[in-house]
Amino acid sequence: MAAVVQNVVTSGTFELDGGxxxxxxxxxLIGDDTEVLVIDAAHDAEAIADVVGDRKLVAIVSTHAHNDHVNAAPALAERTGAPIxxxxxxxxxWDLTHPGRAPDGELTDGQTLTVAGTELRVLHTPGHAPGAVCLYAPELGVLFTGDTLFHGGPGATGRSYSDYPTIVKSIHDKLFALPDGTEVRTGHGESTTIGAEKAASTGWD
Incomplete structure (x- = not known):
């Protein structure tokens, strides 16, 4: 079985700067019948674990560490033994949400993760958060953007540790270099494509 992409929508709260x-x-989730990788363990570890099922969870990858993207990660890691x-x-x-519990490993720009024979390339795309990353699966023609790029434009930059010129540069330099047909799977809301967002980006600057 070739790797497939699955989606679980979970609900909760985003908390930062007192709001x-x-x-x-x-x-x-990206994987096959035997192993899977989770991107952004949000809100409900049990719901995510139910979709993982009896497959090996090879990693819990966080596109960034706002609480709504990492708050279920330790519980899911404890349940499955997967590294964060x-x-x-x-x-x-991360330390604002999980003080005293460090992640298990670091992501770096250009790093390759492999699950079910499919490569995911890590792209460091700061702006929404200083350590924000996207994951590009060229074999699938899919890009997982977290909160860096949405249907309709860049992620929010109005709160601490974010910067609008930086996110625009990240998107132009790293994401718009990908094929226009690349499917963009976002951290919230509907999916889009690189070509659609590139065409709509003329007013960003």
Whole structure:
């Protein structure tokens, strides 16, 4: 069986800078019948584990460390034995949610993760968060963007540790270099394509 992409939507709150907002998060799973990788363990470890089933969970990858993307990661790791991976520049945000519990490994720009024979390339795309990353699966023609790029434009940059010029540069330099037909699977909301977002980006700057 070739690797396939699965989606679980979980609900909870995003909390930062003293505010709290209700959110629905996309949790993405990539794998086959025997092993799987989870991107952004949000809100509900049990719901995610139910989709993992009896497959080996090779890693829990965090696109960034805002609480709504990592709050279920330790519970899912404890349940499955899978390592939690995060870019080191997002440790400052991780520690706001999980003080005293470090991630198990670091993500680096250009790193390759493999699951079910499918490669995922790590792209460091700061802006929404300093250690934000996207994961590109060229064989699948799919890009997982977390909160860096959405249907309709860049992720939010109005709160601590974020910066608008930086996220725009990340998207232009790293993401818009990918094929236009690349499917964009986002951290919240509907999917899009690189070509659609590139065409709509003229007013960003």
């Amino acid at each position: 709290s907002w209700a959110v629905d998060n996309n949790v993405w 991976l995060l870019h080191r520049e997002d440790r400052v945000l």
